[in-house]
Amino acid sequence: MPVVPGPVPGPGNLHNQISMCLYVVVSAGTKGYEAAGELLKVLSAPARLAIVTELAERPRFVHELVARLGMSQPLVSSHLRVLRGARLVAVQRQGREAVYSLADQHVVHIVADAVQHSTEEVMTGEER
Numbered sequence: 439m440p441v442v443p444g445p446v447p448g449p450g451n452l453h454n455q456i457s458m459c460l461y462v463v464v465s466a467g468t469k470g471y472e473a474a475g476e477l478l479k480v481l482s483a484p485a486r487l488a489i490v491t492e493l494a495e496r497p498r499f500v501h502e503l504v505a506r507l508g509m510s511q512p513l514v515s516s517h518l519r520v521l522r523g524a525r526l527v528a529v530q531r532q533g534r535e536a537v538y539s540l541a542d543q544h545v546v547h548i549v550a551d552a553v554q555h556s557t558e559e560v561m562t563g564e565e566r
Contacts (some may be wrong), residue, residue, distance in 0.1 A: 477548075480524040485509060485517050487549050493527065494546040497539035 481487060488507050492498060498506075503514045518538055521527035528541040540546065 477524065477526075477545075480520060480526065481545070481549065481552070483517065483520075485513065486521060487553065489514070489517055489521065490526070490540065490545055490549045491553075493538060493540045494549075497530075497537045499535050499537055501535075503538070 481490070485507070489503060492503055492506055500511060500514055500518070503509075503518075504511050507514065518527060518529075522529060526540065526542055526545050528539050529536045530539070531537075
C-alpha cells in the first residue's frame, strides 16, 4: 500500500486549521440562536407580518384576511401554511371554513416592536 503524504506544514495550512477551530467554536456558541433565526425567517415576509397583526385583533376566517389585506386567497393560504408550520398560527374548522388564530401571543410583541422600530428609523432619517 502506498504511503500518502500528510498535509505539508506551512502558514496556509495552519490558517485553515485555525479557521476550522474558530468555526466550531462560533457554531457551538450560536447554536442556541438557531430557533430564533428560523422564527425571524418566517416573519421576514411583510404579508406574514400583516397576517399576524390582523390575527392579534381576533381570530379570522381566510376570506376575512383576504378582504382586509387585499391579497388573493391562494396567497393568504400559502402564508398561513408557513405560519402554521412554524406553530405561530392555529386553525379550527367550523364546517367548511377554517378560523385562524395566533397560537403564541409572544409573536405579537415581536411584530409590533419590529414595526415600531422600522417606523422610528424612517422618522429619524427624515429629521436629518
